[in-house]
Amino acid sequence: MAVSHKGAISFGLVHIPVSLYTATQDHDIHFNQLCKGDMSRVRYKKVCAGCGKEVGPKDIIKGFEYGQDQYVVVTEEDFEKIKTEKDRSIQIMHFTDLSSIRPIYYDKTYHVLPDAGGEKAFELLRVAMKDQQKIGIAKTVMGQKETLMALIPTEDGMLSETMFYADEIKALPKEILHPQVKEAELEMAKTLIQSMDRPFEPHLYHDEYQKRLRQLIEQKIAGQEVVAARQEERNSVIDLMEALQRSIEQQAAAPAKGRRKKGA
Incomplete structure (x- = not known):
């Protein structure tokens, strides 16, 4: 299984090298889109708006539009340059009760596994959190986003739930009525x-x-x-x-x- 993210869990002065692996998989049946006329596959191509030619992954770079048709190019090297040591670690900010987090904040689940040399510190953290019935609220940079996450101890390991920020949660579309219940x-x-x-x-x-x-x-x-x-x-x-x-x-x-x- 491919590693989704590598870093180190950091709390206080303790650093535990870990890797994150996706914890869920899709078993759904998927369908291809076909042309109704001759049953051929409908394919989507990435085309340059300037020359009209199809472009491949090697020809695509990232750019931020700061003005009308004006872009500044940002490379992968640029992204890495602005990362601090804190960004590369999974920094536990505090501990809390699992019940204090509304399920709407959870996004995606990962298995957290210790890397070589971090097994004992990882086990110490897992057992301590489980005995105290606490989870860790942490931050790290995954891709180009600082990700909020909950570290949850389990019977034989640890899970990481990436979380939405408060401003990413939509309000109720309409008010819920609360009729009197007999x-x-x-x-x-x-x-x-x-x-x-x-x-x-x-x-x-x-x-x-x-x-x-x-x-x-x-x-x-x-x-x-x-x-x-x-x-x-x-x-x-x-x-x-x-x-x-x-x-x-x-x-x-x-x-x-x-x-x-x-x-x-």
Whole structure:
């Protein structure tokens, strides 16, 4: 697996050389765009606006437009020159509780692995953070951006969650109404939640739509007719209390499989 970023976790006077590796992968089925007329691939070319010729990666440089059609060229060497030692490290600014961060701030997940020579200091930090139930809030420069991140200890390693800055989070598109909730409705909703409460077991969840999509493709390749999926009937329950009651009864009648008790 290729390294996404190299640096050193820095807190106080301690420096731990580490590498970041992407922690997630895409298993989705992807489609090519085709011309409807002759089924040829639709391709996108990078073309020079001046001469009209197609340009390759070696012919492309980065420029910042500071005036109408006026650009200043910035090279990779320039980017590196302005980086300080602090920029090259993953500087922990402070520690905090995981619950204090709203999920909306998280962007992308990385595995954090110690490089040679940093194993003991890495383990010391991981265990100390885990025992204290704390995470580290840090900064580093990745590419051409100073990235905010959360360092989260796990049972056998550490994760890095890159984060959005506060000014990158969009406000709610409209105000949410908060109607008065009746006590009986609230108690019944809590009962329903309790009846559906069980441990999170990642291996139980799969992308079922992707499975049906793959079957559709195989049917189309074999020249078979695609049969529409059977639609589940929805009960036209309008009364909220009735809907909650029926949901609780449905959970009670469901097979015990998968409804394990906490700690099972």
